[in-house]
Amino acid sequence: xxxxxxxxxxxxxxxxxxxxxxxxxxxxxxxxxxxxxxxxxxxxxxxxxxxxxxxxxxxxxxxxxxxxxxxxxxxxxxxxxxxxxxxxxxxxxxxxxxxxxxxxxxxxxxxxxxxxxxxxxxxxxxxxxxxxxxxxxxxxxxxxxxxxxxxxxxxxxxxxxxxxxxxxxxxxxxxxxxxxxxxxxxxxxxxxxxxxxxxxxxxxxxxxxxxxxxxxxxxxxxxxxxxxxxxxxxxxxxxxxxxxxxxxxxxxxxx
Numbered sequence: 001x002x003x004x005x006x007x008x009x010x011x012x013x014x015x016x017x018x019x020x021x022x023x024x025x026x027x028x029x030x031x032x033x034x035x036x037x038x039x040x041x042x043x044x045x046x047x048x049x050x051x052x053x054x055x056x057x058x059x060x061x062x063x064x065x066x067x068x069x070x071x072x073x074x075x076x077x078x079x080x081x082x083x084x085x086x087x088x089x090x091x092x093x094x095x096x097x098x099x100x101x102x103x104x105x106x107x108x109x110x111x112x113x114x115x116x117x118x119x120x121x122x123x124x125x126x127x128x129x130x131x132x133x134x135x136x137x138x139x140x141x142x143x144x145x146x147x148x149x150x151x152x153x154x155x156x157x158x159x160x161x162x163x164x165x166x167x168x169x170x171x172x173x174x175x176x177x178x179x180x181x182x183x184x185x186x187x188x189x190x191x192x193x194x195x196x197x198x199x200x201x202x203x204x205x206x207x208x209x210x211x212x213x214x215x216x217x218x219x220x221x222x223x224x225x226x227x228x229x230x231x232x233x234x235x236x237x238x239x240x241x242x243x244x245x246x247x248x249x250x251x252x253x254x255x
Contacts, residue, residue, distance in 0.1 A: 039126030054084035076105040094142030101149045108156035148178040
């Protein structure tokens, strides 16, 4: 066997070992980083990332609440599959994601007596920056998701703000596709608002979701609530009018 062939075999073996080590240690590294960013106990069963193609796949991700919450369950993610344009990250001021599929088995939002929720705290992180603070950062983060597919099976809403906890579970079976998303407020399409309204999820919705997303969702669902109230009021007035008309006809027909 020539020296060149032996060298190639050694290189191939080293690359294979490096690839296996990358796949073995990547979930643990991701768990550590996510825990530091969110302050929540994040666990990942499978995570693969191809630095050459930009393909990212996460399976079996679970997030557990901190001990300060009355329940541990927070998020059960079946799969996240992303196709990221790596060149956009390197040469543009925004990250372009060609396709993103998010499949959530269960999301349990808990609102504490102080009004805070686990979802808003997870997004803000363990050390949120005050709105009044001035920080020196790099360029603002921009993104574009060309194709987004979101699935959510079960949604649990646990409210501990009152004297007694109120826990409600909803089997939403939500399945929605989007195109060209660059702002989370674009996720609030009419179907999303109608789904939440049909399940009665319109009380204090702004307090449950972080930032502008919660406000936009609250405004959309409040609009449907106002329309529903007007429709009920109109139906009642119509019913009262017809009842009065029939009463008059009935009286006029009697001698």
